[in-house]
Amino acid sequence: MTDIHARLRAETREAHEAIERDLAWETRVSTREGYRGLLARFWGFHAAWEPALAEALADDAFFAPRRRLDRLTEDLRHLGLDDATIQALPRPSALPPRGRAEAFGSLYVLEGSTLGGQVIARHIVRQFGLCGDEGCRYYRGYGRDTGAMWKAFRLRLAEEAELSEPDVIVASANRTFDAMRLWLCASSGRA
Numbered sequence: 001m002t003d004i005h006a007r008l009r010a011e012t013r014e015a016h017e018a019i020e021r022d023l024a025w026e027t028r029v030s031t032r033e034g035y036r037g038l039l040a041r042f043w044g045f046h047a048a049w050e051p052a053l054a055e056a057l058a059d060d061a062f063f064a065p066r067r068r069l070d071r072l073t074e075d076l077r078h079l080g081l082d083d084a085t086i087q088a089l090p091r092p093s094a095l096p097p098r099g100r101a102e103a104f105g106s107l108y109v110l111e112g113s114t115l116g117g118q119v120i121a122r123h124i125v126r127q128f129g130l131c132g133d134e135g136c137r138y139y140r141g142y143g144r145d146t147g148a149m150w151k152a153f154r155l156r157l158a159e160e161a162e163l164s165e166p167d168v169i170v171a172s173a174n175r176t177f178d179a180m181r182l183w184l185c186a187s188s189g190r191a
């Protein structure tokens with residue numbers, strides 16, 4: 001494990017535990033409405049974060065496959081929301097990352113979420129009897145490529161940590177975890 005990855009894992013452990021606890025995902029996805037409400041919150045978060053990440057990273061080949069807003073849009077359509085309703089969904093007011101180091105710290109959180117997402121995806125597909133990826137594209141994420149995508153991300157992260165201030169990366173990861181937790185776990189997200 002590279003130094004930056006070891007630091008991120010250790011120094012965001014509490015934040016991961018907090019989001020895992022407060023998200024109460026099994027309860028939220030126990031109904032179709034609850035699942036849709038959770039995806040709507042994720043949509044708002046990604047709508048606010050992705051343009052900032054794209055600008056900071058300025059590397060489309062790397063970032064484009066990691067975007068997840070379109071997947072969320074497709075899932076929400078599948079669950080019955082029309083495009084006007086989706087576009088009008090609320091977005092968080094927390095400030096997204098600025099600059100490459102902050103972007104990498106933030107992306108650590110978003111990319112890492114694809115790991116636990118595999119467990120949640122299997123549960124959701126079973127729960128709602130979904131077919132293939134329909135309605136579960138967000139949580140399916142990279143599917144069989146999850147391990148390879150995570151490895152590729154960690155290599156880029158290590159390169160970035162050589163060039164920039166690791167403290168900035170770690171602080172940004174913690175801020176992202178907090179912003180996500182507050183946003184996803186706000187009472188309006190439980191609709």
Ligand code: HEM
Pocket residue numbers: 005008009016019020023025108109110111112113114115116117119120177180
């Ligand atoms: C939005 C909420 C979540 C975020 C942002 C998130 C973020 C992360 C991050 C950054 C990692 C990488 C840790 C590392 O450096 O190795 C990770 C790993 C993991 N997460 Fe989460 N997580 C979330 C929710 C969950 C939930 C609800 C579960 C439970 C199902 C979960 C289960 C896991 C597991 C099992 C791993 C480790 C996978 C492995 O080491 O192979 N996560 N998550």
